[in-house]
Amino acid sequence: MRALISDQKKAALFTQGFASKTNSSDNLYYKERVKMKISKGKNLLNMCSVSLLALTLAACGGSSDSDKEEETAERETTSSTTYDASGYSDWVNVDLSTGELATDGNWQVALRRYAIQANGGSSGDGEVSACVAHTYDDMYVDGAAVQSVFESYSAENTLADFDAVNSTYCVEEDYQTDSLETRITEDEWLDSATYTASTSISNGWIIRSSTADNYARVKVSEYNYDSTNHTLNIVLQSELWNGTGFDAVMDSPALSVSSDGKTYWDLDTNTIVTENDDWDLSTTTSGRDTVIQVNGGASGSGDAAVAYIYAQDDSGAAIENSSASDVDNLDSYTDGGDIYNWYQDGSSSAFDNPGSYGGFEYNIAGGHKMWPNYATYIVKDGENHFKLQLLGYYGEDGTAPSGTLLVRHSVTD
DSSP states (O other), X not given: OOOOOOHHHHHHHXXXXXXXXXXXXXXXXXXXXXXXXXXXXXXXXXXXXXXXXXXXXXXXXXXSTTTSOEEEEEEEEEEEEEEEOOOSSOOEEEETTTTXXXXXXXXXXXXXXXXXXXXXXXXXXXXXXXXXXXXXXXXXXXXXXXXXXHHHOOTTTTHHHHHHOOGGGSOGGGOBXXXXXXXXXXXXXXXXXXXXXXXXXXXXXXXXXXXXXXXXEEEEEEEEEETTTXXXXXXXXXXXXXXSSBOOOEEOOOEEEXXXXXXXXXXXXXXXXXXXXXXXXXXXXXTTEEEXXXXXXXXXXXXXXXXXXXXXXXXXXXXEESSOSOGGGOOOOOBTTTEEEEEOBEXXXXXXXXXXXXXXXXXXXXXXXXXXXXXXEEEEETTEEEEEEEEESBXXXXXXXXXXXXXXXXXXX
């Protein structure tokens, strides 16, 4: 039996998923601070005699860096900026040195709804890492959000704490580089007791092609080690969607699994292809694990994705899984029916904490809304450090579409 679940349930289960920037000079969130640093020069007595000190000072004029105490000023500006991060697929890249949208590879963080990625590891070509620098621990008791405490914090009364944060709040071990998080996980399709393909209903997915114009029901049907050639292979079982139903089952060629590289498979032709083709799934290893990736999100430039399936078991209870749910009994891939949305591979990062949605918590006071927990993050890019804090999910006045992020940010020392 299949049934649609309510929009509220869908919203509670799915808030995933950025593009233009609006001005950010609201007085509530903009502040300039001047920090004075005094550096001492060499004692003038090294150059001038004690008896002629007054004359020496006049003659030397105190103009040399080595002859006087030098006073320097550093300006550190805290700003808030609104970013349209409401899209479910596109990331908005931000250059934190300016707060502007990045038009090239010079960016530190990417935004998409509540998710944030750092430009490094599995998320980019940079060497950016991040850490959680400051949190309000009283917001949570035994992991549960406390409504009254959430309601007591605001952009205004957290500003001083944000300004106080600097790079010393994180030690080197605290910084985290983004790591790959695949939608298809090994425990869904591998029987760890027998090291064979699982017979579980979780071993199966509806896969969208990299060109987003074809679909297939896919399973891992074989997991074999060839002792003669010392190779490990998996075989995929697929059924293409023909517009009204699924075609006959086809077994794929054996896809090699090794640390030497990736093997790429195209669901449209059921063939092994190259990285430069429109591949849909790839296989490789990470340590002792076999990794299956889709050509989309953090794993590729295509539009391949895994369906989020809604269904009901015989008792009427919802079967919910972000990648696989009893696909044998799925009638179609129709969006809005059994399938609610599509997920691509993502990244795990420091921005996943401290709340259930990183810098946000969901449904604190009803209304299916996102609430900021005002955590402050330090972002490290080489020798440069930045800090950021999420202030809102619905723009500056709280009325913009969901995923319109109000972000407080600053360069820090």
